[in-house]
Amino acid sequence: xxxxxxxxxxxxxxxxxxxxxxxxxxxxxxxxxxxxxxxxxxxxxxxxxxxxxxxxxxxxxxxxxxxxxxxxxxxxxxxxxxxxxxxxxxxxxxxxxxxxxxxxxxxxxxxxxxxxxxxxxxxxxxxxxxxxxxxxxxxxxxxxxxxxxxxxxxxxxxxxxxxxxxxxxxxxxxxxxxxxxxxxxxxxxxxxxxxxxxxxxxxxxxxxxxxxxxxxxxxxxxxxxxxxxxxxxxxxxxxxxxxxxxxxxxxxxxxxxxxxxxxxxxxxxxxxxxxxxxxxxxxxxxxxxxxxxxxxxxxxxxxxxxxxxxxxxxxxxxxxxxx
Amino acid sequence: xxxxxxxxxxxxxxxxxxxxxxxxxxxxxxxxxxxxxxxxxxxxxxxxxxxxxxxxxxxxxxxxxxxxxxxxxxxxxxxxxxxxxxxxxxxxxxxxxxxxxxxxxxxxxxxxxxxxxxxxxxxxxxxxxxxxxxxxxxxxxxxxxxxxxxxxxxxxxxxxxxxxxxxxxxxxxxxxxxxxxxxxxxxxxxxxxxxxxxxxxxxxxxxxxxxxxxxxxxxxxxxxxxxxxxxxxxxxxxxxxxxxxxxxxxxxxxxxxxxxxxxxxxxxxxxxxxxxxxxxxxxxxxxxxxxxxxxxxxxxxxxxxxxxxxxxxxxxxxxxxxxxxxxx
Numbered sequence: 001x002x003x004x005x006x007x008x009x010x011x012x013x014x015x016x017x018x019x020x021x022x023x024x025x026x027x028x029x030x031x032x033x034x035x036x037x038x039x040x041x042x043x044x045x046x047x048x049x050x051x052x053x054x055x056x057x058x059x060x061x062x063x064x065x066x067x068x069x070x071x072x073x074x075x076x077x078x079x080x081x082x083x084x085x086x087x088x089x090x091x092x093x094x095x096x097x098x099x100x101x102x103x104x105x106x107x108x109x110x111x112x113x114x115x116x117x118x119x120x121x122x123x124x125x126x127x128x129x130x131x132x133x134x135x136x137x138x139x140x141x142x143x144x145x146x147x148x149x150x151x152x153x154x155x156x157x158x159x160x161x162x163x164x165x166x167x168x169x170x171x172x173x174x175x176x177x178x179x180x181x182x183x184x185x186x187x188x189x190x191x192x193x194x195x196x197x198x199x200x201x202x203x204x205x206x207x208x209x210x211x212x213x214x215x216x217x218x219x220x221x222x223x224x225x226x227x228x229x230x231x232x233x234x235x236x237x238x239x240x241x242x243x244x245x246x247x248x249x250x251x252x253x254x255x256x257x258x259x260x261x262x263x264x265x266x267x268x269x270x271x272x273x274x275x276x277x278x279x280x281x282x283x284x285x286x287x288x289x290x291x292x293x294x295x296x297x298x299x300x301x302x303x304x305x306x307x308x309x310x311x312x313x314x315x316x317x318x319x320x321x322x323x
Numbered sequence: 324x325x326x327x328x329x330x331x332x333x334x335x336x337x338x339x340x341x342x343x344x345x346x347x348x349x350x351x352x353x354x355x356x357x358x359x360x361x362x363x364x365x366x367x368x369x370x371x372x373x374x375x376x377x378x379x380x381x382x383x384x385x386x387x388x389x390x391x392x393x394x395x396x397x398x399x400x401x402x403x404x405x406x407x408x409x410x411x412x413x414x415x416x417x418x419x420x421x422x423x424x425x426x427x428x429x430x431x432x433x434x435x436x437x438x439x440x441x442x443x444x445x446x447x448x449x450x451x452x453x454x455x456x457x458x459x460x461x462x463x464x465x466x467x468x469x470x471x472x473x474x475x476x477x478x479x480x481x482x483x484x485x486x487x488x489x490x491x492x493x494x495x496x497x498x499x500x501x502x503x504x505x506x507x508x509x510x511x512x513x514x515x516x517x518x519x520x521x522x523x524x525x526x527x528x529x530x531x532x533x534x535x536x537x538x539x540x541x542x543x544x545x546x547x548x549x550x551x552x553x554x555x556x557x558x559x560x561x562x563x564x565x566x567x568x569x570x571x572x573x574x575x576x577x578x579x580x581x582x583x584x585x586x587x588x589x590x591x592x593x594x595x596x597x598x599x600x601x602x603x604x605x606x607x608x609x610x611x612x613x614x615x616x617x618x619x620x621x622x623x624x625x626x627x628x629x630x631x632x633x634x635x636x637x638x639x640x641x642x643x644x645x646x647x648x649x650x651x
Contacts, residue, residue, distance in 0.1 A: 021648075021650075055648075055649065055650075058468040059467065059468065060464060060467055060468060060648065060649040061648040061649065061650070062646075062648060079470065079472060080470045080471065080472055081470070082470075083468060083469065083470035084470035086468075088468050090464045090468065091461070091464070092461060094460060094461035094462045094464060094465055095462065095465065096337065096340075096460075096462055097460070098340050098341055098342075099337075099340050103336075103340070107333050107336070107337075108465065108469060110329035110330065110332060110333050111329070111330065111333070111466075111469040111470070111471050112469060112470055112471075113326075152465065156470070
């Protein structure tokens with residue numbers, strides 16, 4: 001065992017990484033660390049540079065400047081060492097469709113030292129594919145390819161697993177299974193790096209998160225920190241909407257939000273009749289309900305809604321322009 | 324090397340599993356019987372017309388000579404005919420039938436006819452999607468994110484390619500012999516074949532002409548075909564590194580090869596065309612003593628040109644493959 005110093009704890013370190021493609025800065029400045037055993041979210045809208053960044057992490061794209069270290073090894077200078085610590089799926093899990101799942105795993109096992117047949121059988125069991133592993137991959141569903149991709153990534157007992165938009169194309173059950181799977185791996189001490197464009201997904205899965213937009217990391221922190229920074233919405237429904245609205249408006253510390261000013265996911269609002277959207281201190285909710293009851297206004301529902309990714313971005317970029 | 328062997332095994336297996344080599348075998352299995360049948364028809368006609376092969380040769384010589392006296396034949400053709408006449412005469416003088424039908428002779432003539440188009444085509448079936456195939460299916464991302472340096476991956480692909488090109492040349496010779504032998508008999512191994520004709524303008528220098536047994540001649544042919552097929556294979560590998568789609572990669576290479584064939588049959592007065600690789604592919608012609616497509620080309624010249632093209636192809640392939648960004 002090595003000494004467990006603070007630097008040892010960092011599995012992936014990305015420093016001042018920039019990438020210019022065709023004279024255009026695609027990645028302007030990306031810096032973050034991923035620590036041992038944590039699930040790290042990489043959040044950004046499509047086209048923000050997520051995939052380009054991931055490709056630089058795994059040596060598919062060479063950064064214009066900056067340093068990426070995996071377990072202390074520079075990916076550029078020493079790819080064979082650095083890459084031996086990671087497993088990854090970049091975008092879709094692409095495997096050879098003309099071979100069986102098992103043959104695919106054998107293929108990738110040959111590319112790394114110390115992976116024997118026993119280990120292959122082990123990862124097949126981890127992803128639960130014993131039944132179909134000897135079938136040709138072209139007969140697999142997307143979910144099964146995903147599992148095979150993960151099995152492939154786990155072959156070399158990586159310390160960091162990189163998954164690019166892993167929930168794409170999965171049904172809700174599959175997503176739930178993936179979430180549990182990811183948590184299980186992290187509990188065993190593996191670090192996970194998961195990219196997504198959905199805040200809710202990152203919230204459910206990750207411990208810490210980096211938010212990227214237009215090729216720049218806007219913030220790195222725990223998920224709760226970042227979400228609280230943006231502030232929650234509180235949605236109210238009363239049996240007398242007009243009276244309820246007047247009641248809320250009378251309070252100084254409650255801000256009513258117009259229906260075209262918010263950034264709440266439309267699907268949440270779709271099922272509600274006359275919701276009143278506010279931002280307020282959530283500790284005041286109970287007192288306000290009481291007040292409404294005293295005034296003879298029936299409270300149908302009170303709901304806290306997390307801001308969307310867009311909301312987070314807006315808050316962050318606004319903060320930037322003010323500061 | 325212990326790290327490279329498993330990689331080479333991977334690449335060899337992938338080509339096998341993609342059934343690319345089966346396609347090659349299938350094409351051979353369809354085409355060789357067709358050519359055998361055609362050859363059989365020719366032999367039957369000749370047998371009917373000529374009791375003695377010498378008469379056939381004499382008539383062929385006469386035909387060529389008549390052509391030479393005609394004004395309407397272009398000078399290029401005449402030059403070739405003059406050379407052919409001298410060679411036929413040489414065979415006649417030494418009492419050797421250059422066309423005696425048997426399995427080995429068929430193999431010899433099939434291989435020398437196939438070197439410019441047919442072998443390159445078979446090679447492309449294996450070589451053209453070695454890298455572009457991985458790119459279009461996206462598996463390149465899996466391949467290059469494993470802890471193996473990129474040059475090792477390309478190197479293992481190259482070794483697998485060399486293996487399959489060699490296998491193609493050997494398999495074609497064996498299939499040729501087996502299939503045509505069933506019709507013409509399996510003899511002809513020791514039949515003498517003349518080689519070493521030196522062409523000076525429109526005369527044939529026969530100082531260095533010597534007879535080699537036909538089996539040796541076929542072996543020499545095989546070696547030269549391997550060299551020209553390997554050059555095509557390496558250039559195809561380069562194109563498949565440079566081009567993302569397999570279709571584009573095949574079309575590019577086919578265009579280059581066909582252009583070369585057309586150029587050589589034009590026997591152009593454009594002399595610098597001799598530096599184009601595709602004009603130099605017909606190495607077996609030097610053995611048989613046919614005139615080169617462009618005056619002044621020799622076996623060693625062609626070998627050097629092909630070697631230069633292959634070296635450049637390898638340089639570009641490795642350089643680009645190890646540096647390029649994989650964007651999709």
